[in-house]
Amino acid sequence: MNAIQIENISKRYYIDHQRKNGGPSGLKESLVNGVKSIFGSKSSENTVSEKEEFWALKDVSFDVAQGDRIGIVGHNGAGKSTMLKVLSRITEPTTGRVTVRGRIASLLEVGTGFHQELTGRENIFLNGAILGMKQAEIKHHFDEIVAFAGIEKFLDTPVKRYSSGMFVRLGFAIAAHLEPEILIIDEVLAVGDAEFQRKCLGKMKDVSDSGRTILFVSHNLTAVQSLCNRAVFMNRGQMVAVGETGQIITDYMSKINQTSLIREWLTPEQAPGNDQVRIRKIELIPQFEVGQTRIDVRTPVKLRFEFWNFVKNAKLNLSMHFNSMTGETIFNLASPQIEANPGLITGEVNLPGNFLNDGTYTITMMIVKDASTVLYHLQESVMFEIDDYRGGVEWYGKWPGSVRPYFPFSIEQSEEVNV
Structure with missing residues (x-):
C-alpha cells in the first residue's frame, strides 16, 4: 500500500517586483527602499508593481510505499522544500493531488510548531496534541523526548530563549518519538552538531525499521545514501528521476558535475x-x-x-x-x-x-x-x-583524502651496508 501518492503536482508563486516609473531601480535606490521596508516606511507613490510568475513545482508525480525511506536531492531552488510543504499540508498545490494515508510529523525549519512564549515542557504537549496524540501517549514518551533533546535544565524555560540548536534538538525529538506513520525532515538537521546528527540518523533508522515512512531532504549525500532505500532527483521544480538511492545519487552527481565559478x-x-x-x-x-x-x-x-x-x-x-x-x-x-x-x-x-x-x-x-x-x-x-595532477609522480591510483597538501618532505639514505 502507498503511504503517499503524488499526482501531477504543480505549485505557482507570484514574485512582486517594485520599480520606479520610467525604468528599473538602481543599486542606491534598491538599498534605500530595502532599509525603508525594515522600518515600515511606505514606498513612493511613483512606483509600479510587476508580478512575475514562478513555478516552484511543475507536474511532479511519484508514489511512496509504506515503510519507504525516500531521500529528495537537488540544488537549492530545485523544489525540494516546497514539495515537503505541500506534503505536510502547509501549502496547497496549484494543480494536482496528494493522497496521504497516515499521521504526518514534519520538521521543516527551526522551531516548527513551537509557541515562543511557552516552555519546552508545554511545547512538547502542544506539539503532541497537534499530531493527534492523547495526553497519556505524550506522557509515555515524555522522558525519552527530554533525554534525546538534552534540554533537562531548560525544560521550564520559554523556548524563545532557546538557541537554534536547542530548537532543532527538541523539534526533532518530538517529531521522532510521538510515533507518526510518516516522518518528514528537511535540511534543518544541518543546524545540529555532528554528534546530534548521528543520533538523528540512528533514530530515523529505528523509525524506518518499525515500518514507518520517512521523507528526508539533505545536501549530505552520505546521510541520504546511509538512510534511504529510494531517492528522488529534483531540478528546477521538476522531477528528473526516481529510483534506487545509489543510482539516483550517481545520476545527480553526473548531471551537476560541472564548474560554476x-x-x-x-x-x-x-x-x-x-x-x-x-x-x-x-x-x-x-x-x-x-x-x-x-x-x-x-x-x-x-x-x-x-x-x-x-x-x-x-x-x-x-x-x-x-x-x-x-x-x-x-x-x-x-x-x-x-x-x-x-x-x-x-x-x-x-x-x-x-x-x-x-x-x-x-x-x-x-x-x-x-x-x-x-x-x-x-x-x-x-x-x-x-582536476588531478601528478607531475613527476609515477603512481596513478586515486590519491586518498579530501585535502592534498604539499609540505617540504626530506628523505635520504644516511649510510650504506653491503648485502
Missing part, C-alpha cells in the same frame, strides 16, 4: 536573502599558469563575495564551509568581524594551491551577526571541480 544577482529584489541581508555576488577566480584552462590541485584560487546589508550598527562576518560532493564539511573559513551599516559589503579570501585534492566541491556561505546569529545561510553558493 560565479553567481551574481543584479538587484536586491532578485537576490537570495531576507530583509536583513541579500547576496549580490560570489565568484571563484583561479590563478592559472600560462596555457592552463582548468583548475587542478596546483591552482591557487581567490574567492570574492559581495552582499547587501540592511541592518544598522551590525557586527557582521562571513563564514564559509567548504564541502565535498557528498556533503561532508572539509573545513570552515571565517572572516574578521566588521562594524556594518546599510550598504554593500565586499571581501575576498585566497586559497593556496596544493591544498585540496581532486574532486568536486561546494561552498556554503553564512552571513553571521555578533559571531553567533546566522542572518542568512546559502547552501551550494558555488560549485567547482579540481
Whole structure:
C-alpha cells in the first residue's frame, strides 16, 4: 500500500517586483527602499508593481510505499522544500493531488510548531496534541523526548530563549518519538552538531525499521545514501528521476558535475536573502599558469563575495564551509568581524594551491551577526571541480583524502651496508 501518492503536482508563486516609473531601480535606490521596508516606511507613490510568475513545482508525480525511506536531492531552488510543504499540508498545490494515508510529523525549519512564549515542557504537549496524540501517549514518551533533546535544565524555560540548536534538538525529538506513520525532515538537521546528527540518523533508522515512512531532504549525500532505500532527483521544480538511492545519487552527481565559478544577482529584489541581508555576488577566480584552462590541485584560487546589508550598527562576518560532493564539511573559513551599516559589503579570501585534492566541491556561505546569529545561510553558493595532477609522480591510483597538501618532505639514505 502507498503511504503517499503524488499526482501531477504543480505549485505557482507570484514574485512582486517594485520599480520606479520610467525604468528599473538602481543599486542606491534598491538599498534605500530595502532599509525603508525594515522600518515600515511606505514606498513612493511613483512606483509600479510587476508580478512575475514562478513555478516552484511543475507536474511532479511519484508514489511512496509504506515503510519507504525516500531521500529528495537537488540544488537549492530545485523544489525540494516546497514539495515537503505541500506534503505536510502547509501549502496547497496549484494543480494536482496528494493522497496521504497516515499521521504526518514534519520538521521543516527551526522551531516548527513551537509557541515562543511557552516552555519546552508545554511545547512538547502542544506539539503532541497537534499530531493527534492523547495526553497519556505524550506522557509515555515524555522522558525519552527530554533525554534525546538534552534540554533537562531548560525544560521550564520559554523556548524563545532557546538557541537554534536547542530548537532543532527538541523539534526533532518530538517529531521522532510521538510515533507518526510518516516522518518528514528537511535540511534543518544541518543546524545540529555532528554528534546530534548521528543520533538523528540512528533514530530515523529505528523509525524506518518499525515500518514507518520517512521523507528526508539533505545536501549530505552520505546521510541520504546511509538512510534511504529510494531517492528522488529534483531540478528546477521538476522531477528528473526516481529510483534506487545509489543510482539516483550517481545520476545527480553526473548531471551537476560541472564548474560554476560565479553567481551574481543584479538587484536586491532578485537576490537570495531576507530583509536583513541579500547576496549580490560570489565568484571563484583561479590563478592559472600560462596555457592552463582548468583548475587542478596546483591552482591557487581567490574567492570574492559581495552582499547587501540592511541592518544598522551590525557586527557582521562571513563564514564559509567548504564541502565535498557528498556533503561532508572539509573545513570552515571565517572572516574578521566588521562594524556594518546599510550598504554593500565586499571581501575576498585566497586559497593556496596544493591544498585540496581532486574532486568536486561546494561552498556554503553564512552571513553571521555578533559571531553567533546566522542572518542568512546559502547552501551550494558555488560549485567547482579540481582536476588531478601528478607531475613527476609515477603512481596513478586515486590519491586518498579530501585535502592534498604539499609540505617540504626530506628523505635520504644516511649510510650504506653491503648485502
